[in-house]
Amino acid sequence: MNRSPLLVSLILVVVLVLGASIAGAQEEITLRVLTHWGEEIVLPGQLAMIEAYEAANPGVKIELETVPFNDLLTKIITGQTAGTNPDIFHLYNLWLPEFTRSGLLAVPPQEVVDAIVANTSPGIVEGVSAGGQVWGWPTEVNTYLLIYNKRLLEEAGYSEPPQNWEELREMAAAMTVTDDTGAITQAGFAVWPGWDSGIVHPFASLLMSNGGRYLTEDLSATAFNSPEGLETLQLYADLLADGSLDISVPSGEFVNGRVGMTIMANWWRATLRAAEAIDYDTEVGVAPIPVGPSGSETATMSYNWLWSVASTSEHPEVAWDFIQWMNTPPAEGEPSPMGDYLVHSLGAIPSMIYDQEAFSEELGDHFLAPFVASTAYAVPEPIAAGGQEVKTKLQAEIEAVLSGMQDPASALEFAAMEGDAVLAEYAAQ
Helix, strand or coil: CCCCHHHHHHHHHHHHHHHHHHHHHHCCEEEEEEECCCCCCCHHHHHHHHHHHHHHCCCEEEEEEECCHHHHHHHHHHHHHHCCCCCEEEEEHHHHHHHHHCCCECCCCHHHHHHHHHHCCHHHHHHCEECCEECCEEEEEEEEEEEEEHHHHHHCCCCCCCCEHHHHHHHHHHHCEECCCCCEEEEEEECCCCCHHHHHHHHHHHHHCCCCCCECCCCCCECCCCHHHHHHHHHHHHHHHHCCCCCCCCHHHHHHCCEEEEEEEHHHHHHHHHCCCCCHHHHEEEECCCECCCCCCCCCEEEEEEEEEECCCCCHHHHHHHHHHHCCCCCCCCCCHHHHHHHHHHCCEECCHHHHHHCCCHHHCCCHHHHHHHCCCCEECCCCCCHHHHHHHHHHHHHHHHCCCCCHHHHHHHHHHHHHHHHHHHHHC
16 A cells, blocks of 8 residues: 655654654753762762662663862862852852852752751851852751860860860860970860861850850951950960960871860761871760850851752753652651761761651760761851852961961951951952
8 A cells, every 4th residue: 555755754753853862851851960078988878879779770870070178169169160060069158159059059949948947957058058049959968076085184174175266275284295396296175277167267166255256246247356266266376385285186187196185076987986196985075065154155167068969951850859768767756868978978978857867876976976066156257249258368377376476366357357358358249
């Protein structure tokens, strides 16, 4: 039987369309994921999550890219300029104002926002928001507390950690050891120079425990150049004068048993547990931030990380699906894959309430329990446009005091002047 040319043409079109559809359905989708979790000790947990998702979603392949934290911001900014950014980022929440202004991030689907709001605290929701919009799924929440060596404290004649700054100075001096030349071989108190968060977050936690503020309530200006702020930076100067603090013995030496006390975040747990020179179970102690002379109660600063999707992603639906899958429990009463990773690979506190409940026993160990408790009173790091630059400028001035190159009053005055200029510039844009 003869077919008309028109019918043959229609059949060919249908075949071609179906063929293209089948080919498209079988085409593999590749998602690129960028994070700073690149250390060998934390990689297996990430790769296990990726393999599990790929097994459940045969058409999706996920490529993991990692860079050190100090390179992450630069990697993202240069990637945006060059058009080479990945589909998914793991972001420090302080960067949100600049990233949202530049159009870097995609707005999450409403179902993602609803799931986040329903399953975490208002403070954490605030921490992953900018301009009233939630921009990603929160992962870990971190606070800062006093970490001390129980053995060194006991050897110095004390049974309890300091509760105020006077006791802090006294105990730090008692735990300090010098050699024949006068050089410090064991520091009573230590800081972490060369790292903005390692300098500014402990300072801010001490500042707030002294009744001070980091930025004004409306985020329009700095607030650390205050009487409370001056007392806080003067504490560092006094510890230097006492011979209890020296940047040649930084906080990192705590794991080698050479530091009596430092102020650090809960994510440090994995490093402390792996340390060979100190015993995590018997020597590592955690206590609230000591209260300053102008303060009435302990305080601490918290900050968050979050998963976000690039506005340039060609597969935003799949990217958000992967993020939601990582952070959703497979069954009631069970943790999410990300919650399991945060607790077991990082020793971090997960942001989602169901993960905190699922890991109540693990989060109740002698190290993490005080940090979990501190999330109830922690003050979120202010998320202001220009906040990263303000932080870096304050870091430089604090380190100038620690190096003996600047006095506390001049350092705070200069940091505030520069910080206010940055905030004003961003506000005018």
